Amino acid sequence: MASSRILIVGAGPAGVRCAETLVRHGLRPTLIDENRRDGGQIYRRQPEGFQRDYRTLYGSEADKAKALHDSFDQLRPELDYYSDTSAWHLSGQRLYAHQQGRPLELDYDHLLLCTGATDRVMPVKGWQLAGTYSLGGAQIALKNQAVSIGHEVVFMGSGPLLYLVASQYLKAGANVAAVLDTSAFSKRLSALPKLLSRAPLTARGSLLLADLLRHGVSLHFGIRPLEVLGSTDSGVSAIRFARADGSVSEICCDALALGYHLRPETQLADLAGCAFQFDELSRQWLLQLDDLGRTSVPQVYAAGDGARIRGADAAERAGELAAIALLQDLNRATPELAARQQQLHSELAVLSRFAQGLSEAFPWPAQHAAQLSDDTIICRCEMISAGELRRTVQAKGALEVNRAKAFSRVGMGRCQGRYCAHVGAEVIAAASGEPLQVVGRQRGQAPVKPLPISLYAVEPTDPAPQESMQQPAPEVLS
Amino acid sequence: MSLMATTRTSPIHHREADVIIVGGGFMGAASAFFLRQRGLSVILLERDMIGQYASGVNFGNVRRQGRYLCQLDLANRSRALWSRLPELIDDDLEFLPSGHMRVCYQQAQIAELEAYAAAPEARELELQVLSGKALRERFPYLGADVVGGSYAPHDGHANPRLAAPAFARAARRAGADVLEGVEVSQVEKTGSGFRVQTEGQGEFRSAQLLITAGAWGDRLSAQFGEPVPLVPRGPQMSVTEPLPYRLKTVIGVYTQLEEEVVYFRQIPRGNIIIGGCHRATPDMVSRRVSFEPQAMVLQMQQMRRVIPQLGNINIIRSWSGIESYLPDSLPVMGPSSQVEGLYYAFGFCGAGFQLGPGVGEVMAELLSTGQTSTHIDSFHIRRFAAAEQRERVAV
Numbered sequence: 033m034a035s036s037r038i039l040i041v042g043a044g045p046a047g048v049r050c051a052e053t054l055v056r057h058g059l060r061p062t063l064i065d066e067n068r069r070d071g072g073q074i075y076r077r078q079p080e081g082f083q084r085d086y087r088t089l090y091g092s093e094a095d096k097a098k099a100l101h102d103s104f105d106q107l108r109p110e111l112d113y114y115s116d117t118s119a120w121h122l123s124g125q126r127l128y129a130h131q132q133g134r135p136l137e138l139d140y141d142h143l144l145l146c147t148g149a150t151d152r153v154m155p156v157k158g159w160q161l162a163g164t165y166s167l168g169g170a171q172i173a174l175k176n177q178a179v180s181i182g183h184e185v186v187f188m189g190s191g192p193l194l195y196l197v198a199s200q201y202l203k204a205g206a207n208v209a210a211v212l213d214t215s216a217f218s219k220r221l222s223a224l225p226k227l228l229s230r231a232p233l234t235a236r237g238s239l240l241l242a243d244l245l246r247h248g249v250s251l252h253f254g255i256r257p258l259e260v261l262g263s264t265d266s267g268v269s270a271i272r273f274a275r276a277d278g279s280v281s282e283i284c285c286d287a288l289a290l291g292y293h294l295r296p297e298t299q300l301a302d303l304a305g306c307a308f309q310f311d312e313l314s315r316q317w318l319l320q321l322d323d324l325g326r327t328s329v330p331q332v333y334a335a336g337d338g339a340r341i342r343g344a345d346a347a348e349r350a351g352e353l354a355a356i357a358l359l360q361d362l363n364r365a366t367p368e369l370a371a372r373q374q375q376l377h378s379e380l381a382v383l384s385r386f387a388q389g390l391s392e393a394f395p396w397p398a399q400h401a402a403q404l405s406d407d408t409i410i411c412r413c414e415m416i417s418a419g420e421l422r423r424t425v426q427a428k429g430a431l432e433v434n435r436a437k438a439f440s441r442v443g444m445g446r447c448q449g450r451y452c453a454h455v456g457a458e459v460i461a462a463a464s465g466e467p468l469q470v471v472g473r474q475r476g477q478a479p480v481k482p483l484p485i486s487l488y489a490v491e492p493t494d495p496a497p498q499e500s501m502q503q504p505a506p507e508v509l510s
Numbered sequence: 511m512s513l514m515a516t517t518r519t520s521p522i523h524h525r526e527a528d529v530i531i532v533g534g535g536f537m538g539a540a541s542a543f544f545l546r547q548r549g550l551s552v553i554l555l556e557r558d559m560i561g562q563y564a565s566g567v568n569f570g571n572v573r574r575q576g577r578y579l580c581q582l583d584l585a586n587r588s589r590a591l592w593s594r595l596p597e598l599i600d601d602d603l604e605f606l607p608s609g610h611m612r613v614c615y616q617q618a619q620i621a622e623l624e625a626y627a628a629a630p631e632a633r634e635l636e637l638q639v640l641s642g643k644a645l646r647e648r649f650p651y652l653g654a655d656v657v658g659g660s661y662a663p664h665d666g667h668a669n670p671r672l673a674a675p676a677f678a679r680a681a682r683r684a685g686a687d688v689l690e691g692v693e694v695s696q697v698e699k700t701g702s703g704f705r706v707q708t709e710g711q712g713e714f715r716s717a718q719l720l721i722t723a724g725a726w727g728d729r730l731s732a733q734f735g736e737p738v739p740l741v742p743r744g745p746q747m748s749v750t751e752p753l754p755y756r757l758k759t760v761i762g763v764y765t766q767l768e769e770e771v772v773y774f775r776q777i778p779r780g781n782i783i784i785g786g787c788h789r790a791t792p793d794m795v796s797r798r799v800s801f802e803p804q805a806m807v808l809q810m811q812q813m814r815r816v817i818p819q820l821g822n823i824n825i826i827r828s829w830s831g832i833e834s835y836l837p838d839s840l841p842v843m844g845p846s847s848q849v850e851g852l853y854y855a856f857g858f859c860g861a862g863f864q865l866g867p868g869v870g871e872v873m874a875e876l877l878s879t880g881q882t883s884t885h886i887d888s889f890h891i892r893r894f895a896a897a898e899q900r901e902r903v904a905v
Contacts, residue, residue, distance in 0.1 A: 121803045121806070122803075123800065123802055123803050126803075128803045128806075135807075428675065428679070429679075431518070432517075432559075435559060438566065438671040439671065439672065439675070444827065445751075445826065446751055446824075446826050448826065448827060477801065477827050477828055477829055478801055478803070478806070478827075478828050479806070479825055479826070479827075479828070482751060482824035482825065482826050483806070483824055483825045483826075484822070484823070484824055484825075485750065485810050485813060485814070485820060485821070485823050485824065485825055486810075486814075486821050486822065487810060488806075488807045488810040488811055489810070489811070489814055489821075
């Protein structure tokens with residue numbers, strides 16, 4: 033089985049640690065990644081030629097970022113690495129991808145999905161106006177391009193990323209008009225026992241908060257977003273929201289970064305036929321996994337935020353565990369691996385407890401989906417409003433996500449439901465009185481992301497693995 | 511999560527009716543609607559959701575040209591019903607009589623298109639065969655490989671996702687019992703009619719029985735001693751991002767090579783829906799079928815052959831479904847040759863969408879009067895019994 037073909041998708045913390053473990057055991061995996069450079073989203077590497085130092089780019093996480101990048105650089109000769117490569121489908125143990133406009137087909141025996149996460153967003157009336165970005169998009173603009181999304185930026189939503197990105201903007205010299213958090217501060221206190229499982233990190237979170245306050249940033253907890261004000265011509269001009277006491281406020285700005293923690297990217301796992309399970313706490317569908325990261329499909333594994341939203345430290349460990357699972361499946365288990373597995377599991381237990389604390393401290397405000405005004409656009413690709421979806425549920429009896437999609441088009445557009453399907457499901461659940469898990473999960477359909485029709489104008493070639501020189505554009509929510 | 515787990519069983523109000531329809535695709539839903547118009551009581555039993563398989567996932571062609579000439583009488587009747595939408599069912603199926611262009615790559619095929627256009631059966635279609643300068647002037651965007659085409663001014667397209675559910679809702683409003691999540695396990699003739707046994711939902715009875723179960727139709731016909739050589743296939747469909755609305759005519763390629771058979775339509779909101787070139791084999795246990803990567807590759811290549819300028823656009827989604835095919839590419843439609851009161855309408859070979867309303871009206875006519883004015887004899891199930899007989903004799 034030495035010739036077993038191993039394909040890892042994603043060169044973030046999970047993918048790199050997974051590759052490293054396999055290489056250390058004498059295997060030569062193929063690693064593909066959508067980005068031009070390794071590091072994933074959190075440790076996104078700046079383009080060659082950019083000179084910002086690690087401390088500036090990654091703050092308190094600089095050492096971890098550097099360690100991961102160094103590991104990758106050492107691994108690089110031991111891998112078949114394809115950067116700037118997007119997978120769009122898989123079938124019969126062959127992955128279909130494209131790199132710089134050329135088709136690329138990769139056969140595998142074992143598939144490790146380290147596909148990461150994207151922003152979980154909740155619509156707000158007017159969010160289709162220019163100047164509304166996801167938190168992740170706002171962070172990419174800063175990290176990769178060193179640009180701010182606006183002159184006066186409001187950060188709205190919930191989750192640790194809200195404060196992190198706001199403070200990164202502050203450091204970069206941008207004006208942070210306000211941080212509007214839908215979670216009540218009291219939630220943080222009740223989650224504290226779990227959050228203290230990583231006390232230094234929790235302390236750093238508090239420092240971020242103190243830092244924002246010291247700079248005079250307006251902070252509000254327990255808010256409900258009401259509307260993004262502005263016009264089609266000039267974009268965002270202000271945010272209107274209800275404070276915890278019910279009073280309504282407006283804050284002027286020219287850009288909004290919106291996000292509610294993360295949602296896993298699972299399209300490839302879905303296309304591979306992997307089973308999902310409903311997670312009550314996060315109200316999300318997650319991959320069914322064993323404790324090493326094996327999916328329900330033999331020889332398909334998942335690790336990192338694409339599997340469980342637990343952050344980068346957990347992703348590194350989960351990546352290594354998935355590699356251990358694969359080594360076991362290749363009959364290459366050793367006593368050292370077994371010991372390492374135990375150690376990783378005990379470390380992950382702490383990280384999981386902390387992640388659970390975060391979910392409790394910054395809960396997904398499901399009730400806001402039920403309260404969205406009928407004229408709020410839910411699906412920005414197809415411009416379908418909450419009211420239209422509710423009418424589909426009531427008049428056409430569409431009580432299931434895929435059914436409601438077929439009738440209403442919510443989730444049918446360019447993003448393929450990545451930014452709207454979870455909200456659509458909440459609206460359907462609220463309108464029909466059914467529990468969210470009964471409403472179901474939107475099935476993934478190829479292509480994973482929009483696919484240029486010109487791709488196969490030429491016959492598929494078999495290019496040598498290579499890193500591309502193309503500059504990626506930041507992923508913007510519009 | 512499987513589809514089956516999310517289909518809830520509808521509340522059951524009646525267990526007896528004049529007619530039980532098994533299968534809630536377009537044919538079953540339309541039949542239920544027209545049977546109610548004729549005053550018969552109807553129970554429609556659908557295992558999953560209405561219009562979920564072939565009916566909801568097909569290309570959406572409301573196309574008559576290119577069909578076997580023996581099918582045009584039925585297609586014409588159906589086309590007249592499409593013209594009565596949305597008033598007929600008080601629901602919009604997004605039907606657009608946009609015109610349909612059937613193009614070819616070989617000079618010799620132009621004569622075939624002309625012969626088809628000249629056939630008496632095709633008169634109502636008012637086909638115009640174009641080539642040379644006339645073709646280029648009318649369709650300047652067609653690529654150099656295209657040498658001719660047949661233009662059908664009254665053909666068009668509609669939204670298949672909406673069609674069967676809309677007919678089912680109209681049938682329900684007219685008094686039909688449309689039950690989802692009820693799986694039929696056994697059907698049998700009793701002294702006075704039919705007994706239909708379900709999986710866990712009890713028994714239903716009727717005087718007449720109509721099988722409109724698509725790719726599962728053969729399993730039921732076999733229970734009455736009338737097996738047919740049905741093969742399930744998964745059509746391959748994809749759709750582009752929205753583009754300016756320019757391709758108002760539906761275009762399909764006329765060729766003998768399956769991989770060249772691409773067809774596409776643009777909807778007013780801008781997306782271009784593409785189908786053809788390949789069919790997948792469904793998993794009949796999980797009732798799932800994939801859009802296969804090679805279909806995407808072929809569709810991309812063939813699309814650009816028909817319209818070379820379509821360079822810089824993106825495919826955003828793909829899908830498949832479960833259709834039923836028969837060896838002679840004709841459906842099974844009409845009365846049983848074995849059992850009185852039993853009727854069939856299934857196996858439409860990937861070409862049933864345009865026929866849906868017509869099949870519903872003809873079946874309702876047949877069940878309520880015992881006859882129909884529309885020519886459907888070529889679709890009779892007895893043709894397979896005869897084939898089987900011949901085979902037995904040969905052995």
